[in-house]
Amino acid sequence: MTPDEFIIRQISVFSENRPGRLAAIAHALEEERVNIFAFSIAEASGFGVVRALVDKPEKAHARLTEDGFNVAFTDVIAVRMRDEPGGLYEVASMLGDTGINIEYSYAYSGPAGAVLILRVDRPAEAIERILSAGKELLSAAAFR
Numbered sequence: 001m002t003p004d005e006f007i008i009r010q011i012s013v014f015s016e017n018r019p020g021r022l023a024a025i026a027h028a029l030e031e032e033r034v035n036i037f038a039f040s041i042a043e044a045s046g047f048g049v050v051r052a053l054v055d056k057p058e059k060a061h062a063r064l065t066e067d068g069f070n071v072a073f074t075d076v077i078a079v080r081m082r083d084e085p086g087g088l089y090e091v092a093s094m095l096g097d098t099g100i101n102i103e104y105s106y107a108y109s110g111p112a113g114a115v116l117i118l119r120v121d122r123p124a125e126a127i128e129r130i131l132s133a134g135k136e137l138l139s140a141a142a143f144r
Helices: 021-031 057-066 087-097 123-132
Strands: 008-016 036-044 047-054 070-081 102-110 113-120
Touching: 008 021, 008 057, 008 113, 021 036, 021 047, 021 057, 036 102, 047 057, 047 070, 057 070, 070 087, 070 123, 087 102, 087 113, 087 123, 113 123
Parallel strands: none
Antiparallel strands: 008 047, 008 070, 036 047, 070 113, 102 113
16 A cells, blocks of 8 residues: 555634534534544634545535635644554654654544554555554545
């Protein structure tokens, strides 16, 4: 597989931090039948950034933009990690030791295990390093 097969298009939705905004985003996605696989919310100075992995990113982008949200695509990668103490350290130190910066991350855990979503400064190198260490990356196709 090529590095491009592991690059996932995440949507980032910028919104004022006030009651009902997350509900409005979720409702718009529900109406478009867009499934949310994972999301995080970050807050800064009265605004929030909702980052989400969805099955139909283009449809989500179009609808949320139509509803007046500022929406952007961001490239991220998803690595399966051990769902036990030290799992995060293993991935973070592997990248840090190579000089790859993790700009932000979030994770989810379920019956199939834990997955770490990463925004890194050098995705192609991160993908190569993770695969060469014998770790599993989820393909972009898993989020469609």
